[in-house]
Amino acid sequence: MTLNVLIVDDSPVMRSFVKRVLKMSGLETGLLLEAGDGKQALAVMQEHPMDLVLTDINMPEMNGEQLLRTLQADAVLRKTPVVVVSTDARLDRVDQMMSLGASGYVTKPFTPEGLRHEVERVLGVAHV
Numbered sequence: 001m002t003l004n005v006l007i008v009d010d011s012p013v014m015r016s017f018v019k020r021v022l023k024m025s026g027l028e029t030g031l032l033l034e035a036g037d038g039k040q041a042l043a044v045m046q047e048h049p050m051d052l053v054l055t056d057i058n059m060p061e062m063n064g065e066q067l068l069r070t071l072q073a074d075a076v077l078r079k080t081p082v083v084v085v086s087t088d089a090r091l092d093r094v095d096q097m098m099s100l101g102a103s104g105y106v107t108k109p110f111t112p113e114g115l116r117h118e119v120e121r122v123l124g125v126a127h128v
């Protein structure tokens, strides 16, 4: 299964890092698209069906929380699994994002193995 992934982060450096780690993870990736905030992410998702969204929380315009709320309100887009990628490791923060509709959570910094493990768990498959 080839994964089309949307990477959402306001930091271009972090987007490049996530992209590189994804490629090193052993996950079979297809389209790797980027967005700098939630609004851009929604625009990309309207054009390209994604298999997975990896999103930061703190971003201008539309943050990760608002992105999750907006996706959940959309009958089609809510089906795309979202994994939050954040430096915030507090359990109440993780719980909050999961209750808003996130399927997974990865804490920065993370390893290729850590990312792969969480993506596979979210997608419910042993080998992607």
Ligand SMILES: [Mg+2]
Pocket (backbone or CB within 6 Å): 009, 010, 011, 056, 057, 058, 059
């Ligand atoms: Mg940020």
